[in-house]
Amino acid sequence: MTVAADRTARTPAIWRRIDRAAGGLALDLGLYAVSAAFAAVTAATSTLPPHRAWGAVAAFGYLLAALAVAGQLAARRRNAAAPLAGLPARWAVTGFAWAATTLFPLLLQSAQRAGGRIDRAQEEVVVVEHSGNRLVETGTPYLGHDAIAALPADDRLLGYTPYQPGMALFGLPRAAADGWWTDARVWFALATALFLALAVRALRSGDPAAAGDRPAAVLRGIQAATVLPICALTLATGGDDLPVLALCLLALALAATDRPGRAGLAIGAAGALKLFAWPVALVLIAWAATRRSAGKLALGALGLPALALLPALLVDRDALVENVLRLPLGHGLVTSPAQSPFPGHLIATALPAGRVVAAALLVAAGAAIATRLLRRPPRTAATAALICAYGLLAAILLMPATRFGYLLYPVALLAWASALTRPAPDAVATLTGGFAADRRRGRPPRRTPEV
Numbered sequence: 001m002t003v004a005a006d007r008t009a010r011t012p013a014i015w016r017r018i019d020r021a022a023g024g025l026a027l028d029l030g031l032y033a034v035s036a037a038f039a040a041v042t043a044a045t046s047t048l049p050p051h052r053a054w055g056a057v058a059a060f061g062y063l064l065a066a067l068a069v070a071g072q073l074a075a076r077r078r079n080a081a082a083p084l085a086g087l088p089a090r091w092a093v094t095g096f097a098w099a100a101t102t103l104f105p106l107l108l109q110s111a112q113r114a115g116g117r118i119d120r121a122q123e124e125v126v127v128v129e130h131s132g133n134r135l136v137e138t139g140t141p142y143l144g145h146d147a148i149a150a151l152p153a154d155d156r157l158l159g160y161t162p163y164q165p166g167m168a169l170f171g172l173p174r175a176a177a178d179g180w181w182t183d184a185r186v187w188f189a190l191a192t193a194l195f196l197a198l199a200v201r202a203l204r205s206g207d208p209a210a211a212g213d214r215p216a217a218v219l220r221g222i223q224a225a226t227v228l229p230i231c232a233l234t235l236a237t238g239g240d241d242l243p244v245l246a247l248c249l250l251a252l253a254l255a256a257t258d259r260p261g262r263a264g265l266a267i268g269a270a271g272a273l274k275l276f277a278w279p280v281a282l283v284l285i286a287w288a289a290t291r292r293s294a295g296k297l298a299l300g301a302l303g304l305p306a307l308a309l310l311p312a313l314l315v316d317r318d319a320l321v322e323n324v325l326r327l328p329l330g331h332g333l334v335t336s337p338a339q340s341p342f343p344g345h346l347i348a349t350a351l352p353a354g355r356v357v358a359a360a361l362l363v364a365a366g367a368a369i370a371t372r373l374l375r376r377p378p379r380t381a382a383t384a385a386l387i388c389a390y391g392l393l394a395a396i397l398l399m400p401a402t403r404f405g406y407l408l409y410p411v412a413l414l415a416w417a418s419a420l421t422r423p424a425p426d427a428v429a430t431l432t433g434g435f436a437a438d439r440r441r442g443r444p445p446r447r448t449p450e451v
Contacts, residue, residue, distance in 0.1 A: 019220060020213075023076060023086075024087075024216055025076060029070060029073065032065040032069060035228070035229045036059050039054070043055030050109060050119065050236075051237055054232075054237055058236070061099075061104065064096075064100060065093055068093045068096070091219060094223055098227050102226065102236050105236040106186070106236040109121065110186055113180070114180040121183070121185070121237070122238040123238075124239075125185055126158055127160070128163070129171040129174040129184050131161040132175045132184075134168070138315065140311065141161050142316065142319035142320055144319040145319075148322070149333055156334045157334045163273065164271065164272050164324070165308045167240060171184055173186075185238070188235060188240060189242075191246070195243065196249065199246070200222065202253040202256075202257050202259070203419060221249070221419040225245060225408075230407060241274070244274045247267065248388070248413070249413075251263045252381050252388075252416060252420055256382070258291075260293040261293075261300065263288075264296065264300030265300035265304065268300040269304055275324075275328075276409060283373065286378060287377065287378045287379070287380075287381065290378070342398075343358075344361070344397060344398040345401065345402065347400075362395065365395065369394075380420070381420040382421040385414075386414070386417045388413050389410040393410035
């Protein structure tokens with residue numbers, strides 16, 4: 001059960017060289033510079049008003065972050081050990097970048113929306129807030145088929161809530177009061193920050209002797225989940241995917257530190273929010289089976305979503321089925337607006353019987369992943385993260401109705417896999433054993449080799 005034996009967990013050498021160039025600062029500079037260009041293009045060309053508003057603000061935030069990294073590189077050239085070029089300083093710039101490119105645009109749009117602007121939030125924000133209000137009034141976040149049919153044709157899409165019942169909790173503040181602070185995005189951001197902080201804490205609480213280059217990899221994973229434009233834009237304008245992603249990363253971090261019970265609770269909470277977390281739960285159960293703890297992980301991973309579904313099932317079963325099953329499967333009163341030009345959508349729209357072909361390809365991809373899990377279950381959390389990333393990427397590309405923004409899941413999971421990787425136990429044992437032998441022989445302690 002070693003990392004060395006699980007070859008899919010190894011980071012490609014070329015990526016390690018790019019990631020470590022100039023102590024990680026070279027890739028930081030590229031990330032912020034390219035992101036600034038992306039935000040500027042978004043501000044100039046996007047057809048969605050919330051996206052344009054985000055880009056106009058975020059472009060300056062990314063530019064300032066890039067300038068800060070340029071200063072760090074200059075300090076490193078003068079002195080490679082300069083604190084300004086170290087990991088804590090990189091964390092500080094990442095925190096500033098997230099505040100400037102995500103939190104500030106989010107709060108600005110929330111305030112403008114509270115002031116009367118109706119073009120400062122994507123539809124999912126309104127849907128989540130309405131679901132929270134319905135949860136308070138009726139005990140279920142969902143409208144039934146007849147209630148949705150009674151709405152004006154233009155309002156029927158917003159009548160659907162294609163999420164799991166737990167997502168309605170983020171709409172409860174709006175049900176209590178109107179204000180910028182009751183905007184669902186504010187609570188998405190708070191939850192995301194909390195879950196990511198817990199994930200970082202979980203990884204830092206592991207065995208220091210087995211940490212290797214994990215601290216730098218953790219930073220890179222956090223950057224992928226926060227300041228990467230696909231995540232920053234999503235949280236600032238819509239945001240419902242980010243708490244789900246953060247809980248998935250937390251679950252994998254807990255798995256990497258051998259806490260399957262807590263990992264099950266984290267991924268179960270994610271599954272109570274959105275279906276995207278369910279494949280991650282299945283992969284983690286397969287991982288836990290290699291440690292004879294599948295039952296412990298499955299208790300939370302499957303139990304929490306079931307508990308979340310139970311009240312909605314008891315109050316109005318038809319409404320639950322209409323929103324959670326019929327709409328995503330294309331049998332609702334309206335068609336999902338998720339239509340990014342990925343292969344599944346192009347096949348479904350361009351070929352005869354295209355939907356059948358796309359569905360068959362999606363089933364084939366799922367069967368291939370299931371076969372992999374049965375024949376060779378992941379023995380490390382890093383490998384589990386990679387399987388989740390590639391599996392979700394295949395699903396996103398092959399689904400007839402999908403969104404470009406869903407790519408934040410595989411991208412963040414791929415980056416997070418490096419943070420979960422630990423040196424092989426035999427290498428750690430050799431290193432620590434050498435320290436012990438030196439102490440017994442009275443030799444000065446040997447230097448830890450650079451990673």
